[in-house]
Amino acid sequence: MxxxxxxxxxxxxxxxxxxxxxxxxxxxxxxxxxxxxxxxxxxxxxxxxxxxxxxxxxxNPHWQELADRTGLDYCHGNMLLGQGQRVTGCYRGRTLTFSASRVHTYIEIAIQNENNTNLRLFGPFDHREVTYDRWTHNVFAAMGQYQVNNRHFFIGSEPRSLAKELVAPTGVQQGSMRSHLPHIRWRVRIAVDGYRLTFEQMGLLQDMEYIQFLFELLSDLADVIERTSAPQQRLLPVSPCE
Incomplete structure (x- = not known):
């Protein structure tokens, strides 16, 4: 055809x-x-x-490998209909979708967020950028700057305490987030809007092991968001899956 x-x-x-x-x-x-x-x-x-x-x-082979590693489904898409390739399905009880082009990588996870928790995370940045780069300071002036090992991140959240809890050395709420953040290789944007947790990065990722690490990082973050949203309840995913 x-x-x-x-x-x-x-x-x-x-x-x-x-x-x-x-x-x-x-x-x-x-x-x-x-x-x-x-x-x-x-x-x-x-x-x-x-x-x-x-x-x-x-x-194709890389994406099929990712689907096999994670138990997700690889969808070929239809270029003529504007439908791109993607890996999607249930990951740790939530609907996850991974897609990418030559210039952009995108991951989305459906979450419960009854209290409308909001989060923006940008990084990592090196010491020179956060110390001397005026452009960086102007762009992220409204956000808090946090250091994890030798990596710097700008994080803004509502409630405000969430950002500090994510990078805290100890505490139940941050889970394993502090141990994950230093292993992010390139500049990323992670955001929570309503019932969506999204990850964006420039460039096409093809390291399947690293992509699976990102799935784990985002799933751990989703756990934190859902506990923050309704700590007294055991929430089901927005899109229940088995």
Missing amino acids: KSRILLLILALFLISLLVMALPGLSMNDADREKIVMVDMIFSFLALSFIGGMLETRTR
Whole structure:
């Protein structure tokens, strides 16, 4: 099916070139510009299609490996319908979805958040950035700065006590979050909005072991959020799964 669509796009492109080259064909500049524009569109579609096919073939084994490691499902998606590849399913009792492109990696977990707990976490930053970089200070001025080992994070939360509890050396509430944070390799954004816990990072991750570590980090964070939201209740996930 994919090869037929690609051949159709290429055929239309070649036909338009042949029409322009026909001897004796009278064509004004406006008509030529229209044909050139159509050619450019077809060329873009063809190149995007080929690039998508190559990217899919490259990533398939890695994503299937991730699904096998975590017990999740690998969904191939449909490029023509704008549906990207993803790994999704139940992870530690919550619905988790992992997706990525060449420039962006995204993870989302459905959580219970009855008290509308809010969280923003950015990092890690090195000492020079948090000490001398004025841009960094301006962007994160409203957030607290926290150091875990030699890594620095900007964290804002509501309730405000949550940010401190996440990085506290001891305490029931922070669980294993403090031990996780130093192992984050690249700059990330972690947020809680309503019933969604999201993770975003620039670039495409292909280290399946590291991605599974991120699943564990986010699941531990989800545990903390749900305890903060309703400490006297045992909450079920927003999207119950087995």
